[in-house]
Amino acid sequence: MSSAVVTRFAPSPTGYLHIGGARTALFNWLYARRHGGRMLLRIEDTDRERSTQGAIDAILDGMRWLGLDWDGDVIYQYARAERHREVAESLLASGRAYRCYATPEELTQMRESARAEGRPLRYDGRWRDRDPSEAPEGVKPVIRLRAPTEGETVVEDAVQGRVVWQNRDLDDLVLLRSDGNPTYMLAVVVDDHDMGVTQVIRGDDHLTNAARQGQIYQALGWDVPSMAHIPLIHGADGAKLSKRHGALGVDAYRDLGYLPAALRNYLVRLGWSHGDQEVFSTEEMVAAFDLKAIGRSPARFDFAKLENLNGLYIRGSDDAALVDAVETIVPSVGAERGLAAPLPPDLRQRLTAAMPGLKERAKTLVDLLDSAYYLYAQRPLVLDEKAKALLGEDGSARLAAVLPALEALTEWNAAATEGAVRAFAEAQGLKLGQIAQPLRAALTGRTTSPPLFDVMAVLGRDESLGRLRDRLSDA
Numbered sequence: 001m002s003s004a005v006v007t008r009f010a011p012s013p014t015g016y017l018h019i020g021g022a023r024t025a026l027f028n029w030l031y032a033r034r035h036g037g038r039m040l041l042r043i044e045d046t047d048r049e050r051s052t053q054g055a056i057d058a059i060l061d062g063m064r065w066l067g068l069d070w071d072g073d074v075i076y077q078y079a080r081a082e083r084h085r086e087v088a089e090s091l092l093a094s095g096r097a098y099r100c101y102a103t104p105e106e107l108t109q110m111r112e113s114a115r116a117e118g119r120p121l122r123y124d125g126r127w128r129d130r131d132p133s134e135a136p137e138g139v140k141p142v143i144r145l146r147a148p149t150e151g152e153t154v155v156e157d158a159v160q161g162r163v164v165w166q167n168r169d170l171d172d173l174v175l176l177r178s179d180g181n182p183t184y185m186l187a188v189v190v191d192d193h194d195m196g197v198t199q200v201i202r203g204d205d206h207l208t209n210a211a212r213q214g215q216i217y218q219a220l221g222w223d224v225p226s227m228a229h230i231p232l233i234h235g236a237d238g239a240k241l242s243k244r245h246g247a248l249g250v251d252a253y254r255d256l257g258y259l260p261a262a263l264r265n266y267l268v269r270l271g272w273s274h275g276d277q278e279v280f281s282t283e284e285m286v287a288a289f290d291l292k293a294i295g296r297s298p299a300r301f302d303f304a305k306l307e308n309l310n311g312l313y314i315r316g317s318d319d320a321a322l323v324d325a326v327e328t329i330v331p332s333v334g335a336e337r338g339l340a341a342p343l344p345p346d347l348r349q350r351l352t353a354a355m356p357g358l359k360e361r362a363k364t365l366v367d368l369l370d371s372a373y374y375l376y377a378q379r380p381l382v383l384d385e386k387a388k389a390l391l392g393e394d395g396s397a398r399l400a401a402v403l404p405a406l407e408a409l410t411e412w413n414a415a416a417t418e419g420a421v422r423a424f425a426e427a428q429g430l431k432l433g434q435i436a437q438p439l440r441a442a443l444t445g446r447t448t449s450p451p452l453f454d455v456m457a458v459l460g461r462d463e464s465l466g467r468l469r470d471r472l473s474d475a
């Protein structure tokens, strides 16, 4: 394989790194790694009004969290405006571009008559061959590409196949605005060229841009990079992805308790396949990734599938690593649970010890934190609804009845508490569950937990008895 492969991820910093952008970044990253090449990162901040530093930070953070590293320094498009202007001037000099003095009123008129006739807006080329000496006073010109009016512009796309535009349908696009600022279309071409990009991978909402950019490449006599336009992500119902469907920022997925490896695995399968394989280590993804296996129809975002994969990755993770991962979401979700980062060392220890049981049931790190509630809960515990239901009249009465047997214990460990509770159940003619469930509810605030007597041992005598008494005093 050639080592000259260069891809780039080129987000516009107008919002968070959303899930579609993250997938585009992943595909570019995988393609570069697969071919021993480089992936560059270019921030397309030419839209000064909509670009924000907050969005840039969110994109960089999101990529780092997802483990998608880029090569070299981040390239900022706006900082290259001088170079873009220079290229526009060179096109003017070679006759492949011209100054257009059409006034805003003329353009409005063109737009209105196009609308009235039901055809797409097309600049009519009125300054294409006009002598600049006829330029009206006081109108600052734009620079437009002198695009071919006949023939075809073809994009050979690795995903979409051969896509053909009739040149008569593509008008002379603006390269430089009247205020001297480059247009996005020009900036992308110049940057991709100067950065040595060999393979463009981006959303198929840019497919028409590829044709227009192709015309700019042609006018400059530059090689066009290979193209791959990937179908956008849709919601589970087939409609365009919206927030309701999961069009959240990557930071939101982090706070919902997804592991970066699980999200990567989920994203790679959104639109790309490799036989029926669903689970991929990063190495496997890199080894298997190719553009040919990207489908042409939109992928559907499926939260349940993401959750299941995440559960799988959680179960496969090392206990100490999970404690670290849980700690990373504490700053955003800990406050409502009375937790702050860093977690106290004794809680970290107890979490690690309980992790083998906890991780069996969790689909997200938030689930883990919730099912570990008993480990960090402050008295009196806040019970969830199901736990409350278990502590109705019968439950509370049984709790009151078993309490003296536990209070009488001289030794406090799993075996001792189990012995006492079993003996009590037997004497009363109750099934173990009839007494264990109210105990569980009172001790953990939940109806599921690791084995009850282990919980009592971990909590210790004073905390356990205290939690039981709390329930009786508010009954």
Ligand code: GLU
Pocket: 010, 011, 012, 044, 188, 201, 202, 206
């Ligand atoms: N900045 C564009 C976007 O965020 C991407 C442009 C490109 O990849 O060529 O949609």
